[in-house]
Amino acid sequence: MTTSSAGTHTVYVRVPATSANLGPGFDTLGLALSVYDELEVTALAPGELEIDVTGTGADDIPRDESHLIARTIRYCYEAVGRSAPGLRIVAHNGIPHGKGLGSSGAAVAAGVLAAKGLLAGQAELTETDLLRLATELEGHPDNVAPALFGGLTIAWTENGAPQHKKLLVHRGVAPVVFVPDHTMSTSTARSVLGAEVSREDAVFNVSRSALLIAALTQSPDLLLSATDDKLHQERRAQAMPETFALVSALRARGFAAVVSGAGPSVLVLADGPGRRLEAADVAEEATGGTWQSHMLAVDFLGGTVRTAEDVTMEFPHAGS
Structure with a gap:
């Protein structure tokens, strides 16, 4: 001291x-x-x-x-x-x-x-x-x-x-975050979530969560499937439509895109630095260049x- x-x-x-x-x-x-x-x-x-x-x-x-x-x-x-x-x-x-x-x-x-x-x-x-x-x-x-x-x-x-x-985390995992100019409070993001989920959705997320651990630590090629979700992201779409639209656009092009925390930023877990640049091009096209991209490391x-x-x-x- x-x-x-x-x-x-x-x-x-x-x-x-x-x-x-x-x-x-x-x-x-x-x-x-x-x-x-x-x-x-x-x-x-x-x-x-x-x-x-x-x-x-x-x-x-x-x-x-x-x-x-x-x-x-x-x-x-x-x-x-x-x-x-x-x-x-x-x-x-x-x-x-x-x-x-x-x-x-x-x-x-x-x-x-x-x-x-x-x-x-x-x-x-x-x-x-x-x-x-x-x-x-x-x-x-x-x-x-x-x-x-x-x-x-x-x-x-x-x-x-x-x-x-x-x-x-596997060294092949390359994060990139897309950040808009608007904000979202965690309480607002949680307010749109329901109190119950179906057994089918619960089993789906359990399997994907287990797969995500393997993808992040051993097999980055599995990240797209591993980041799929049925518990919270689609339910939050009404509160942040621009975020959900960007996630959908990126995933349609094969990128492991998710809502970062409670949003509104979007995280892509790319399986290599080159793929991050491709994801940035997709995000720029989808948002009209209004979101900032941040190439990060774990x-x-x-x-x-x-x-x-x-x-x-x-x-x-x-x-x-």
């Missing part, structure tokens, strides 16, 4: 974007992607709060006690029976907000990692603690698990506690927390 001349402690945090569901893995599967939020968090005297945000969505983020990362850090301190310090949070956001790329989950993951770093030497937060605390705040582990741990994650609840398994590291001695060029925006 770093101590400045003023007696403060500073940690640096980076967390990746995520895409949840991946088609059939509703509320279960998540993938970490190479777009990042970066933060510098300093412990101050109790009661002090300073927040500086740049990057995506900065104008819409509160600078008071309602700030999600600040609330998360305080929550973690309370969970271990410690009094929370004042905070200076300097953030650069790279993850788009309200686009289905896990921005709120990333903020919560960043908060628990910052708390872990600030509490070093006072209280220990294990991986199990991090996932539990993040899930308590976020509500679902499928976004926070890949943000915390990276790679492809399977998340589930056992005896009331969130669990996860991290898997390495993030295998997940969220990181460092002290000042550890900071390198990995954090180009820290302290800006």
Whole structure:
């Protein structure tokens, strides 16, 4: 832990974007992607709060006690029976907000990692603690698990506690995300889902989810069939017709396209870099060039927390 001349402690945090569901893995599967939020968090005297945000969505983020990362850090301190310090949070956001790329989950993951770093030497937060605390705040582990741990994650609840398994993704899987200029709230996207599904649809998604694990880890050539879904995507079409139209156009051309998280962005899991370029051409034609394409990699590291001695060029925006 770093101590400045003023007696403060500073940690640096980076967390990746995520895409949840991946088609059939509703509320279960998540993938970490190479777009990042970066933060510098300093412990101050109790009661002090300073927040500086740049990057995506900065104008819409509160600078008071309602700030999600600040609330998360305080929550973690309370969970271990410690009094929370004042905070200076300097953030650069790279993850788009309200686009289905896990921005709120990333903020919560960043908060628990910052708390872990600030509490070093006072209280220990294990991986199990991090996932539990993040899930308590976020509500679902499928976004926070890949943000915390990276790679492809399977998340589930056992005896009331969130669990996860991290898997390495086949090097032939090449993600590309298409992002529109409009947003979609998770609550709105969930409001159109029915309370029941047929046995036939449930069996269909169980089979596709199992196949998707094999496709992502061993056989990328199976991704188109493996990303088919009957639980949530078509039901959400009425809430985001442009998203559903793009997914349909891409899948008709043989691309493994899915709604990213709750939408409205579209994720394509291409089976090679060249196929990503072809998918981008299809998306440009289908949307009239109004959606941005982002050629990404799978993030295998997940969220990181460092002290000042550890900071390198990995954090180009820290302290800006």
